[in-house]
Amino acid sequence: xxxxxxxxxxxxxxxxxxxxxxxxxxxxxxxxxxxxESLFFKISLAEWSLNQTLFSGKLDNLDFPAxxxxxxxxxxxxYVNQFFPSSSKEYAEELLKRTIDLNMNNVLIMIDEEGDLxxxxxxxxxRAVERHFxxxxxxxxxxxxxxxxxxxxxxxxxxxxxxxxxSLTELCRFAEDHAIHVIVENxxxxxxxxxxLAAIMKEVNMDNCGTLPDFGNFRISGTKTYDRYLGVKELxxxxxxxxxxxxxxxxxxxxTQSDFxxxxxxxxxxxxxxxxxxxxxxxxxxxxxxxxxxxxxLIKAGKSI
Numbered sequence: 330x331x332x333x334x335x336x337x338x339x340x341x342x343x344x345x346x347x348x349x350x351x352x353x354x355x356x357x358x359x360x361x362x363x364x365x366e367s368l369f370f371k372i373s374l375a376e377w378s379l380n381q382t383l384f385s386g387k388l389d390n391l392d393f394p395a396x397x398x399x400x401x402x403x404x405x406x407x408y409v410n411q412f413f414p415s416s417s418k419e420y421a422e423e424l425l426k427r428t429i430d431l432n433m434n435n436v437l438i439m440i441d442e443e444g445d446l447x448x449x450x451x452x453x454x455x456r457a458v459e460r461h462f463x464x465x466x467x468x469x470x471x472x473x474x475x476x477x478x479x480x481x482x483x484x485x486x487x488x489x490x491x492x493x494x495x496s497l498t499e500l501c502r503f504a505e506d507h508a509i510h511v512i513v514e515n516x517x518x519x520x521x522x523x524x525x526l527a528a529i530m531k532e533v534n535m536d537n538c539g540t541l542p543d544f545g546n547f548r549i550s551g552t553k554t555y556d557r558y559l560g561v562k563e564l565x566x567x568x569x570x571x572x573x574x575x576x577x578x579x580x581x582x583x584x585t586q587s588d589f590x591x592x593x594x595x596x597x598x599x600x601x602x603x604x605x606x607x608x609x610x611x612x613x614x615x616x617x618x619x620x621x622x623x624x625x626x627l628i629k630a631g632k633s634i
Contacts, residue, residue: 368631369597373405373436375572375608376412378620383412390414391424394433401620405434407570407606408471411441416463421470428471436604437475437512437541437570438468446496447482447489447519454482458496465504465511475510475569477541480520480529489519494532501535512569514541515560521549523560530567540567542596543608544587545574561592565599575623576611582626589630597634 374397382388388396390412397403406428413420428435443464444457461478468476478500482489493513500511513529515521530540542564547555565571577585596605605627609619 368628369602369634370571370605370631371405371603372403372624372627373407373434373604373606374401374403374620375407375439375606376409377439378607378609378623379616380409382616391427394424394428394431398431398433400617401624403607403624404432405436405604407436407477407604408438408473409441410438410443410464413467416467418466418470421467425471435471435473436606437473437477438464438471439477439514440464441479445481445483446478446500447480447484447493449482449484449488449492454492454496458499461500462503465500465507465509468509469507473509475512475539475541476504477512477514477570479516480513480526481516481518486519486525490525490529490532493529497529497533497538498535501533501538504537510537510539510569512539512541514543514572515546515555515564516543517546517548519549521547521560522555523547523563527563527567538567539569540564541570541572542568543572543574544589544592545576545610546572557587558591558595562595562599565596565601568596568599568601568603570603571596571601571605572608573605573623573627574608574610575619575626576609577613578622578626582622582629584623584626589626590633593627593630594634 376393379388394406397406440461443460444453446457448454448457464476480493482492497511504511513526515526519525526540530538542561544557547557547560549555575584579585607620607623609616609623611619614622
């Protein structure tokens, strides 16, 4: 029987046995999406790429699917919860109707600003977990395969890691009944260490828990960065999604901070065959031009491998 948020919170203390799984199983999940003829992956658009347009009110979240299809010829969507006025079933059903009418695929929802899953203060950590439950339910209605969460928290590496493991285990147990996966992005702080985040995946050891390796988010602090190529390689065995972060491009159309050819080779060698989401964060090119440049580079690099 499917658990509601209320029943799950009530019964969470009783615990449940985590499902054992080998790392290879994580990368096989995305094989249900058949690859394009010329690429080993499919392309999706992360809504954050249009954050300026959305925050300004020039684009509404409900119109994101049509805008994406018309302007970029991309047919898969990665939403951001900050642009949802509500996580309600009614709102999700309206958004789903629009994507069905357009023959679009809903891939995942990126969840931000719902509390730190690595919070050292137990009541706050629990509250953060519970605030993510509604987004799991929303993702289920939309037909997404995952929600993306952050492994954030203050304290020692060991303390934050222990709290994140507890939070992910609780979230994944709830998400099992909704056929949703909980995936963690390298997104600053300790989570930008591939070694740290991979160790958390091993500790949680559940088949609906994984990673969303981001090509660009490897800044641990203001003075410390993690090698992006090593980090992506360490996170790919657990990947249920991949984020192609871009900022700027040279005259040849290559991203100036990340070698997409090298990164896509790492992704392919890991056996990944799912969606790679465009996430443009640059300022020199406008959002529209940046998304197109990232899309074209993905296609060019993907065909070369």
